[in-house]
Amino acid sequence: MTGSSASNLTMARALNAGLRRALEADPKVVLAGEDIGKLGGVFRVTEGLQKDFGEHRVIDSPLAESGIIGTAVGMALRGYRPVCEIQFDGFVFPAFDQIVSQVAKFHYRSAGRLAMPIVIRIPSGGGIGAVEHHSESPETYFAHTPGLKVVACSNPVDAYWMIQQAVASDDPVIFFEPKRRYHDKAELDTSVPPMPLHSARVTRPGSDLSLLCYGPMVKTCLDAATAAADEGRSLEVIDLRTLSPIDTATVVTSVRKTGHAVVVHEAPISLGLGSELAARITEQCFYSLEAPVLRVGGFDIPYPPSRIEDEYLPDLDRVLDAVDRSLAY
Amino acid sequence: MTGSSASNLTMARALNAGLRRALEADPKVVLAGEDIGKLGGVFRVTEGLQKDFGEHRVIDSPLAESGIIGTAVGMALRGYRPVCEIQFDGFVFPAFDQIVSQVAKFHYRSAGRLAMPIVIRIPSGGGIGAVEHHSESPETYFAHTPGLKVVACSNPVDAYWMIQQAVASDDPVIFFEPKRRYHDKAELDTSVPPMPLHSARVTRPGSDLSLLCYGPMVKTCLDAATAAADEGRSLEVIDLRTLSPIDTATVVTSVRKTGHAVVVHEAPISLGLGSELAARITEQCFYSLEAPVLRVGGFDIPYPPSRIEDEYLPDLDRVLDAVDRSLAY
Amino acid sequence: MSYGDPELVQLLSPEGVRVDHPDYAFTGDDEQIQGFYRDMVLTRRLDTEATALQRQGQLGLWASCLGQEAAQIGSGRALNGQDVVFPTYREHGVAWCLGVDPLQLLGLFRGVDLGGWDPLSTRFHLYTIVIGAQALHATGYAMGIERDGLVGTGDAKRDAAVIGYFGDGATSQGDVNEAFIFASSYNAPIVFFCQNNQWAISEPIERQSRIPLYRRADGFGFPGVRVDGNDVLAVHAVTSQALERARSGNGPTFIEAYTYRMGAHTTSDDPTKYRLADELEHWRLKDPIARVRAHLTRSGGIEDDFFASVETEADDLAATIRSGCLALVDPSMVEMFDQVYVDQTPHLSEQQRWYADYSASFESDSDETARSAVETPGRQG
Amino acid sequence: MSYGDPELVQLLSPEGVRVDHPDYAFTGDDEQIQGFYRDMVLTRRLDTEATALQRQGQLGLWASCLGQEAAQIGSGRALNGQDVVFPTYREHGVAWCLGVDPLQLLGLFRGVDLGGWDPLSTRFHLYTIVIGAQALHATGYAMGIERDGLVGTGDAKRDAAVIGYFGDGATSQGDVNEAFIFASSYNAPIVFFCQNNQWAISEPIERQSRIPLYRRADGFGFPGVRVDGNDVLAVHAVTSQALERARSGNGPTFIEAYTYRMGAHTTSDDPTKYRLADELEHWRLKDPIARVRAHLTRSGGIEDDFFASVETEADDLAATIRSGCLALVDPSMVEMFDQVYVDQTPHLSEQQRWYADYSASFESDSDETARSAVETPGRQG
Numbered sequence A, B: 001m002t003g004s005s006a007s008n009l010t011m012a013r014a015l016n017a018g019l020r021r022a023l024e025a026d027p028k029v030v031l032a033g034e035d036i037g038k039l040g041g042v043f044r045v046t047e048g049l050q051k052d053f054g055e056h057r058v059i060d061s062p063l064a065e066s067g068i069i070g071t072a073v074g075m076a077l078r079g080y081r082p083v084c085e086i087q088f089d090g091f092v093f094p095a096f097d098q099i100v101s102q103v104a105k106f107h108y109r110s111a112g113r114l115a116m117p118i119v120i121r122i123p124s125g126g127g128i129g130a131v132e133h134h135s136e137s138p139e140t141y142f143a144h145t146p147g148l149k150v151v152a153c154s155n156p157v158d159a160y161w162m163i164q165q166a167v168a169s170d171d172p173v174i175f176f177e178p179k180r181r182y183h184d185k186a187e188l189d190t191s192v193p194p195m196p197l198h199s200a201r202v203t204r205p206g207s208d209l210s211l212l213c214y215g216p217m218v219k220t221c222l223d224a225a226t227a228a229a230d231e232g233r234s235l236e237v238i239d240l241r242t243l244s245p246i247d248t249a250t251v252v253t254s255v256r257k258t259g260h261a262v263v264v265h266e267a268p269i270s271l272g273l274g275s276e277l278a279a280r281i282t283e284q285c286f287y288s289l290e291a292p293v294l295r296v297g298g299f300d301i302p303y304p305p306s307r308i309e310d311e312y313l314p315d316l317d318r319v320l321d322a323v324d325r326s327l328a329y
Numbered sequence C, D: 001m002s003y004g005d006p007e008l009v010q011l012l013s014p015e016g017v018r019v020d021h022p023d024y025a026f027t028g029d030d031e032q033i034q035g036f037y038r039d040m041v042l043t044r045r046l047d048t049e050a051t052a053l054q055r056q057g058q059l060g061l062w063a064s065c066l067g068q069e070a071a072q073i074g075s076g077r078a079l080n081g082q083d084v085v086f087p088t089y090r091e092h093g094v095a096w097c098l099g100v101d102p103l104q105l106l107g108l109f110r111g112v113d114l115g116g117w118d119p120l121s122t123r124f125h126l127y128t129i130v131i132g133a134q135a136l137h138a139t140g141y142a143m144g145i146e147r148d149g150l151v152g153t154g155d156a157k158r159d160a161a162v163i164g165y166f167g168d169g170a171t172s173q174g175d176v177n178e179a180f181i182f183a184s185s186y187n188a189p190i191v192f193f194c195q196n197n198q199w200a201i202s203e204p205i206e207r208q209s210r211i212p213l214y215r216r217a218d219g220f221g222f223p224g225v226r227v228d229g230n231d232v233l234a235v236h237a238v239t240s241q242a243l244e245r246a247r248s249g250n251g252p253t254f255i256e257a258y259t260y261r262m263g264a265h266t267t268s269d270d271p272t273k274y275r276l277a278d279e280l281e282h283w284r285l286k287d288p289i290a291r292v293r294a295h296l297t298r299s300g301g302i303e304d305d306f307f308a309s310v311e312t313e314a315d316d317l318a319a320t321i322r323s324g325c326l327a328l329v330d331p332s333m334v335e336m337f338d339q340v341y342v343d344q345t346p347h348l349s350e351q352q353r354w355y356a357d358y359s360a361s362f363e364s365d366s367d368e369t370a371r372s373a374v375e376t377p378g379r380q381g
C-alpha cells in the first residue's frame, strides 16, 4: 500500500486498507462498533484489523449504539480519534441524541477549545434485498445538523482516500458507505493524490444537463448518462461526495453551463438533499435555469419490502424520465 | 368550553382547554410525560388535568424520553391514544429511534392493520433566553420522515383546535408549540368551526410577495407585512400550519399570484422547511416566479448563547431584507 | 456457568431424567409433554426448511432458532388466551404456539411484506428488528392492560399479561433498561423473557455482562430467575409462574433462559470466524428435543407410532412450506402508498398516481420499454 | 429511607458527632475538615448570590445546589491531580474544588457562552444539560485512561480515574444504564456519583426506582454504596475509596449520595406545586454545613476567628460575583460562526460574511436603521 503500487480492490477492501493506513499513521486512532473485531464487521470492512492492532484499538462494543457514540465522545475528549461503525443505517437512530446534541456541538459549546475528531461510518442505502431497517438513507438528518460534516463515497478509490481524510479531520464526519457497492471493484493507484475531502467531482463532463448524485446513485447516473449519450444527449454527472458542506461552487458552475439539473438520491424526496440543492441552485442560477431542478428520489413512504425495492429506488429509467422532463421544458 | 362561549386565552391555556376536551371526549386518551402531573408541565400546559382525570390518564413518566414514546407505542397497540409531552425540543432526540423507526412505521409495517394514534407535543423554538438544548427547531427531522404527520400552531385559537384534531388523528402527529408564544392571548369563540388540520391559512392576503411561515415566525411575518404596508408593499402571509404533509396547493396558488416567495423559519436554513418549499414552488411555479424563493432562517450553526439569540433568529428586519432582495430581482 | 448450577432451574436433565426443584414444578401430564415434543419438532422442521429455502435463494435471509426450541415452546405454551407476545425476529416457536401461519413468517424474510400476520387476532405482535425496541412496546402494552383493569381481578378468563422477548445482546440497549424502569415503576403485568443464547452475532455474552444476566433484574427491583433454556418443562414452569405473578398484579419478572444458538446468527453469518466447534459439540449434548424424547421413551405410556406420526406431520409441514413459499405473492408497489397513513395525504396520492402512470407506461407502450432493461437486464423482474 | 439506616454510610451525625463505620473512615485531620467547611460555605454563598442575580434579571436561569454542598465538596475534594470530572449542570461545589472560576459558571446561566472554562486545564468538563449524556462521556474518557496505561501502575502520580455526576432522575435514562454496561464490560476506572436529591423536578425518586438506587449497580456487576450525602466526611471517605478502586484497576463503583434538593429545581421552578413544606423542614435539620460547624465548635482547636474569616471571605466572593457578573461580556454573533468547525467551511464563511455585512449596515448607515427598532423596541439590545 505504499509508493505507486496499484491494485484492483473492492470498495470493502479499499475501506479496509484505508482504515489500516489510518491505524498505522496515528496511534490515537481507535475503531469501535458491534462485531468489528473477530468477525471483521458484517461487511468485513474491518477484517483482520483487530488481529493486527489489538483489542485496545479495534473495540468490539456491547450492543448499544448510544453507548458506542457516547463513549467515543469521551475517548475523543481524552485525545483519541474514534472511528465508529454503525452496523446498518437503520441502527444509527438510538445514537441520534449523542450525535446531534453532543458530537455535533462539542466544539461550539466549548467555544472552540475541544475538538471532536470522530468518524461515524454508516453502511447505507438499499438494493441488497435486506429486511427492514437495513436499507435506509438517513443523510438528511445529519446534513441538516450544524456541526457535523457528512460525506458519501461512491467507488473504491474514493473510499480508500476519503476514509483516511475523514479520520484525519478534526471535525466529526458522518461517513456513508453505499452498501450495495461494497463489492464493486476498481484499480487503486496510490501514487495518484486524492482530491480534498469536501469537494465534488465532475465524474463525467457534459453540456446538456447536470446530473447531481452521490453514493450508490453515482453508478446509476453514470449508466444513465451512457444511455442518454446514445440518444445524443450530453449529461454532466457530478458526484457530490460531500453532503455537508455541499460543494456548491462546483454544482453552480455546472448548472450555469447546462441550464438543467436533476438531483438523484435514494432517500425520500421531501427534504432530501435534492430539496437543498434545488433551493441553492435556484438562488444562484436563477437566470441560467431553463427548467426547475427536478428531483428523483425514494418516494415519501417507508422503505418497502425487498421484493419490490427496485421499484422504489431510483433507477436508470426514472433518471432518464426526469432528464426527458427537464429537457422538454 | 361548550356552545358559543368566547374567552380570552393564552396559547398555554388554549392547549390546556383543548387537551381537557380531548380527555373528556374519549376515555382512551391518555397524557404522558415528565412533570405533566402535579406540576402541570414546566409550561403549565397540562395544569389541573391529573387532578381531574387521575394518574391513570395523566401519567408522570420516569425521566426517559425513549421510554415515554416506546411505552406510548405499546399503549397505542392496546387501543389507547397517547399524547406525549417532550419537555423541550432538544430532549426529543433520545426518543428519536422510537419515533422514526417505530411510531412512523407501524401502520405501514403491519400492512395497514395497526394504527398509531400518538401525538407528540414539543414546545419548540427560541426567544425565551433559555440555556442550551431549550431553543431548538427540529421540524425537518420529522417532516423528512415518511409515516409521521407534523403540524405547528401559531396562535391560541389554532392551538385549541389543532391539538384536538391531532388527538383525533389516527396517524401519529408531531405537534410543535412555539414556546415563546405560549403567553400570547387571543379571543377564542368555540362556535366558529376550525379549519381542517392539514391546511395552510392565508392569514393576511397580499399581492406583491408570499411570506411563508409557521409557528413562532407567523407573528414576526405579520409584523413584517404591517411594516411593509407602510412602505406600500402588499405581502401575503401564509401560516403553513401543517409541515407534513405541506399544503402545497395553497402555497402554489399564492406564489402563482405574487411571483415572489420568501420562507421564514427559525431552524437552520440548510435542509430547513424552506428548502423543500423552494424546491416545490420552483417545480410548480417555474414560469410565474420573478425571483428565486428566498429563505430566512437560523444560520447553519448550533443555537447560540441566549444573550445573542435575537441576532441568530430571523426578525422583522431580516424578513424585510429578504423581501427587498426578492422584489429587487 | 455450568449445568448443575444451583442458580439454574432445571426439571429435566439433558439425559431426560426428571429432577426436582424447591421452587418450581411442572404440573402437566405426559400428554402435555408429548405436545411440547411435537411443537419443538415442528418448529425445528420449519426452521430447517426455511434455512434450506434461503440457501436456494427463495428467502433473502433467515434467522434460525435451532437449539432454542425449548425456550420458545416452554414459554409460548405457558401463555393463556388473553396474554400477548412481543417478539424479536427469532421467535418462530412462539409464533407457532400462537397459531401464526409459518408461511407468514417466511413472507417477511422473503421480502413480500414486513409482517403478514394479524397481531391483534394472533396476540403475537410484529417481529422487531431494531434490537430492544419491543421491550418498551411490551411494557406500554402491559401498562394498558393494567389501565384496563385486567390485572388481579382473580378471574382467570380476564386477567392478562404480556411477555416480551429479547436476546442477551439486547440487554445492553438503553431501551431494554428503560423498559425495566417503566415496568417496575408502574408495576406492569409483564414477563421479560431473555433468551441468552450466549452470542449476539459475534459478541459473546461476556461483552454485555460480567455477571449472570438474570441478576440484572435485582438492580431494578423485581425478581430475576435463570432457567435451563433447553429444558422445556423448566421453562414452562418458570414462565407460568412469572405470568401468573404478572396477571395477579405482582408486577414484572425477568427470566433468563440459558440456551445456545446452535446455528449461525442468520443465514448471512459465518460463526466459524468467531467461535469454536467445541462449544457447539458441548451444547449438542444438551439438545432440547432429544431430552424430551429420551424422557418420553423411558417413561413409556405413549402410543407406539407417536414419534413416527410427528415425523410425518413434520414432513407435511415441510412440503407445505416449500410449495407455499414459492407461491407467496409479491406486493404491489402502487398499493404501498396506501399503507403509510390511515388518512392518505394529497401529496402521497399524487406520488402514487405519478408512479402508477409511470409504471403503466412501460406495460402499455411497447415502443417505450424500460431503458434499464437494456442496461441492467433482470433487475426489473 | 430514614437516617440510622444500616445501608447508609455515615461518619458525622446531623448533630455533628463523629460516628464509626465498619468499612469506611475519614482519615483526614481537623484542618482538612475546616477546609471542607470553608468550601461548603463559599459554595453556598456563590449559590445564594447567583440565585439573587437571577431574581434581579442578571441571569436567565440558575440551578441551585443548596443542600447538596457536602455531596459535592466531599467528592470533589477526594479527587487527585489526574482525576477528571464530568458534571451535570448543578455541580457548582465540585467546580469550586477544581478551581473553576465561579464567574464562568455564571456566564453559562447568563447566556454569554455555553461553558466558558477550559475543561482540559481544570479537568472539569462542560456542564451537560441533556440528562445522562455525560455518563457515557465519562465512561469513554475512563476507557481512554485505561488505554493510556494509567490504571493500576501503582504510581499515585500517574494513576487516574473519572468521576461522572448525575441525579436520581438521570438513572432512568438509557444512556446512564448503557454507561454502566460499558464501564462494567471494559472495567473502566470510573466512579458514578449519583446525587439522589429525592426529586427530578417534580418527580419523586419513587417514580424512577422502587428500591434504593445504589442497588442498581448490583444488576450490572459492580459495587453500589449509599452514603449520607449531607455528611461531608462520609462522602469524602466513600468517594476516596471508590476512586482508589478505579485507579488501581478494580473498575467502576456506583455511589448514591443520599441528599435533598433544598431549593427549587431551578429558578424557573415552583416546588410548592408538588412537595410539602414538612419535607423541607425535616431535611433542614440535616444541613451539611451546620453539622460540620457543630463538630468543629465542639472539637475545639480552631482559630478563634475561623468562622468569622470564612464569612468575610464569603462576603468578598459575593461582591466579586456581583460585580463580575454585570461585567460579563456578550459574545459576538459574527464570531460564533468560527466555532462550529475546526476547519471552517466555505458555506459558513459565506453566511458569516453576509451576517457581518448585514449587521454592519445598521451601524454604518444612520438613515437605514433597523426597522425592527420601530416595531419591537428593545429586542435588538
Ligand SMILES: Cc1ncc(C[n+]2csc(CCOP(=O)(O)OP(=O)(O)O)c2C)c(N)n1
Pocket (backbone or CB within 6 Å): A034, A063, A065, A087, A091, A094, C088, C090, C129, C130, C131, C166, C167, C168, C169, C170, C171, C197, C199, C200, C201, C261, C265
Ligand atoms: C439497534 C440495532 N443494532 C444492531 C442491530 C444488528 N443486529 C441484529 S441482531 C444483533 C445481535 C442480537 O443479539 P441478541 O440480542 O443476543 O439476540 P440473538 O440474535 O442472539 O437472538 C445485531 C447486533 C440491530 N438489529 N438493531
Ligand SMILES: Cc1ncc(C[n+]2csc(CCOP(=O)(O)OP(=O)(O)O)c2C)c(N)n1
Pocket (backbone or CB within 6 Å): B034, B063, B065, B087, B091, B094, D088, D090, D129, D130, D131, D166, D167, D168, D169, D170, D171, D197, D199, D200, D201, D261, D265
Ligand atoms: C434528556 C432530557 N430530558 C429532560 C430534561 C429536562 N430536565 C432538566 S433537569 C430534569 C430533572 C433531572 O433530575 P435529576 O436527574 O434528579 O437531577 P437534579 O436536577 O435533581 O439534580 C429534567 C427532566 C433534560 N434536561 N434532558
Ligand SMILES: [Mg+2]
Pocket (backbone or CB within 6 Å): C167, C168, C169, C195, C196, C197, C198, C199, C200, C201
Ligand atoms: Mg443472543
Ligand SMILES: [Mg+2]
Pocket (backbone or CB within 6 Å): D167, D168, D169, D195, D196, D197, D198, D199, D200, D201
Ligand atoms: Mg434529583
